[in-house]
Amino acid sequence: MSRLYAILSVFFLCGGGFFSFAQQPARHTFTLGESDFLLDGKPLQMISGEMHYPRIPRESWRERMKMAKAMGLNTIGTYVFWNVHEETPRVYDFSGNNDIAEFIRTAHEEGLWVVLRPSPYVCAEWEFGGYPWWLLKDRQMQVRSTDPKFMSVYSRYIKALAKQLIPLQITHGGNILMIQIENEYGSYSNDKTYLDLNRKIFREAGFDGILFTCDGADRMPDGYLPGYLPAVNGLEDPAQVKTLINRYHNGKGPYYVAEWYPGWFDDWGKKHADVSAEQSAKTLDQLLAAGISVNMYMFHGGTTRGFMNGANMNKDNPYSPQVSSYDYDAPLDEAGHPTEKFYAFRKVIAAHLPAGETLPPVPAAKPAIKIPDIALEQYAGLFSQLPKPETAGQPLPFEDLDQAYGFVLYRTTIKKGGMLKLKELRDYAQVYVDGKYQGSLDRRLKQDSMNLTGISSDAVLDLWVENNGRINYGPFLNDNRHGITGSVSVDGREIYGWNMYRFPFKTAGTFSFSKNTDQKTGHPALYKGRFTLQQLGDTYLDMRTFGKGFVFLNGHHLGKYWNIGPQQTLYVPASWLRKGKNEIVVFDELESNHRQLPSLDHPVLDQNSKK
Template sequence: MKIINRLLSALGGAVLLSAAMPSFAQTKHTFGLGDSTFVLDGKPLQMISGEMHCTRVPREYWRDRMKMAKAMGLNTIGTYVFWNAHEAVKGKYDFSGNNDIAAFVKIAQEEGLWVVMRPSPYVCAEWEFGGYPWWLLKDSTLKVRSTDPRFLQAYTNYINQLAKQLVPLQVTHGGNILMIQIENEYGSYSDDKNYLDINRKIFRNAGFDGVLFTCDGADQMPKGYLPGYLPAVNGLEDPVKLKELINKYHNGKGPYYVAEWYPGWFDDWGKKHANVPAAQAAKTLDNILAAGISINMYMFHGGTTRGFMNGANMNKRDPYSPQVSSYDYDAPLDEAGNATEKYYKFREIIAKHLPAGQVLPQVPAKKPTMAISNIKLDAYADVFNNLPKPTESVKPLCFEDLDQAYGFVLYRAQIKNGGVLKLKELRDYALVYVNGKQVATLDRRLKQDSVALTNISSNATLDIWVENNGRINYGPFLADNRHGITQSVMLNNAEVLSWKMYRLPFNSLSGFTFKRNANTSANHPGLFKGTFTLTQVADTYLDMHAFGKGFVFLNGHNLGKYWQIGPQQTLYVPAGWLKKGRNEVVVFDELKADHQNLSTIDLPILDQNSSTN
């Protein structure tokens, strides 16, 4: 077979689908692009890949999930890299703990898996701001995903730091990273080929000397591909159409690669749980593999979007729609890393396409689960009684101007009369209080930004509690992502001025004073704390049906968000985050009060919606 790219020499190797084959340490390999397939060691390679992200899976479980990937028949892991996880503060880089992307890749190599690396600074991925760090928005004139020199400088600085972690792990340097994606679905955003080529140069200058590629949906490929480099396609399942499309934009040749094939889908708050039938997905997989096409299933294992890292969708037709914390994705491997019906059906299909004599490893046993009943929540902190020192301004400031990334801001002003209160460009969710009493809920999802205030005293305190529900991660409004009260507050068409703003990012719970036997019925945002003792640990799920809207800290870990509207009604607790002995849990709830108990159950509930907004 003719090789159209120079073969990329490397030390290192892989166990290709067979547990009986030797470890690929110290084995020389070559990798390149052929006319119709990828080429490994001069032979066709069909990549059967699955996506998983190191930041969504506790580090102590990376190897377990990769063993599950091998047992299903995967030979490759696809993965994004989230810029905002590695540079949360401008100029300060973190590649430790759950952000240790190099360790993630090395574990894959130890488990006999190749890696397709997708470190484009824009990832989408239902992740806050599509992976861009929030601080890029502090300068309201800076334009992300463009040739703005300020953006390109920040982008280049980050890629140069990332290169120190990943360049040595490329197949060209003896590692297991086969390819690098330089942009992600750019055709759905714009069509500037000069910008795409700048991306290429940034990666090349940083030392990424392996195969580069782009990926786009079928309709967006004309705008999003970079001539001369492999164009992968997302979401296209018809083998004939897929080959025709890639031929058209790659000099009449392959290889043929689906960078994102969707055996499941993500969930939005307030909408129905996504479901792709296992039998249907397995039939599609069989057709694609039978056609010799390489594939990356998005997702193989989604895990959980912890903390405040969920993103949101919005376009010109559909309103703002934030995503849930569970990234179960109806994937072959569920949120807790267990094999599903889809997993076993895919395993059967992949086994049909293995080279003669190759067999799959046994599937590891299902993880044990447990239920914990009646955890007493016996300490309380009213957030309104634990406010930090305010920032004062004539006009309300957005999160970014307050130098705050995520979480909440309480805006406070004095008003003298009632009327229609309007928050111009509220982002994203607000509770309105007058003299400490809640009078309205405003939700960007529902296009709510106004409320009529009545019976207002001559010197009333107006409090507006504003939550960042997740910055947009996909679509035309990506660059318009400042949060909080982003324009003005109007009362009877007159601007409300002279504000105090209290920053509550909830990076930790330090600074809050908890009281026992406190009055918890004020219906202010509050924190409910309890402890419980365990003699053994196992995976479990916090049952949040009785709560309103908020998040949970367990032993210092932010487990993610809950919201009574569903469809997610539980929060996954990995066994590794529990302790034998004393454990501490703190529930933040901004909608409901007087919580006294919390329980866990032994299975997730991800498909129950409530009519309550």
């Protein structure tokens, strides 16, 4: 009990000491002992949970942290996402939901330490593993390597990030305990020179606290950096954790499971994750009883909004993009409500408290609401109002079109029908001939060709191509250019002469809408509705009658939907709704004739369809 007593002497004394920014911040030391982390020379066992600031509405950061405290956490882990901070080279955004410094300050105010993971590779089921899309414009650049061009832009970004975060380290009176360099690098490569360059970049930028690496147990020999703390991911047996870390850390600890998985993520078209609360609670109890520090991945997942979902792919498994919901079957669900797992973990942590100590009460959950069905009264067909095209002899990938995400319409003419083949389609295409829908091609299913019949001479061929999410993990990280990245042929003859129309959908755009009765079926389109609310609350858009697309609400991109599931709803935080007038825009590329958009007071994350 002495270890947890030291934890809670800091964790619960929030009134006027360490955790009050209104007063002079207390100075602390944080060091590595033989077997423990030492806070001011006394053992500190981190009971941590991962939360990601871009996946949680800024308005809800504090609420989620209060829930973390109520479950018994004393630390928050978070990645830092390079591609949200530098979407355009040298233009840095640390505002709004990207305000990582404010996220950390809020944690400080709520009595929580932070383990920072600015790698900058994050994996995280996040687009391109967190790397900015524009790195792919240079075909020769190799991320996660000693490539001088990569290291130059990487170092530049870390210096910009350091300006935000250096004052928040524990060495400067803040609450950042440790900083992770790289992320599961052993699962990718084994270049110790590259790892040491990472260390050098962080040190030169001013990160002067404890640095650590983390890897899966079987990959630690490749991914750890000698002389720095190695943490392990996914290992649950306490004896094995200690033996492994001893092996790579000069026979000593501290012992840190940087990613312990009480849940898992979902892929489109696959089953919803379901990890046992009872078994997870038993594992947590064993780890805590052994004095091991733990970061549960995830405590609260939130939502991957916009086009930021990633995808997995390796030599044995096909391309598999992730859904927008990052519920993760976590203790705190997508909307921030405590689950069965939350209460099971709270009970375990409470059992390890010293005599007389108690956890804070669990904040009351805010009930979700079902809002009236939203009438979609306006329609905008996209093929009838195309932007100015880019022209080229061969189809160009998104990166050569200076486009990050979204869609591109590739248009050309063909002389006859036959077997249409798209070489290296990335990732999903709707095929039209003279405006008539022919079918879809899907990288997930290894579909890259179809037979075109009844084609007239000089027929117009349209390929509506979507980036379903760049690969975030595995050996193909550098092979991540999107759109049509190879040739297009019919009956083996390559097609030349292309017009390419860009649809990045950073916003709902400036499209012209008409009455919904005027819509043309079978083409990608936008549907707009306006509605009035007197009562606000979290709600869930029910997308089960829609096909494939995304939704903007009052200017916020809520994420993607796809009728194949398992996710069938889109979470709407109450803070993004307005009392009075609201506006919604739905994009659908598969289904037509939408008239209404219903909602629910609960999520549907576990229904798959054969569509």
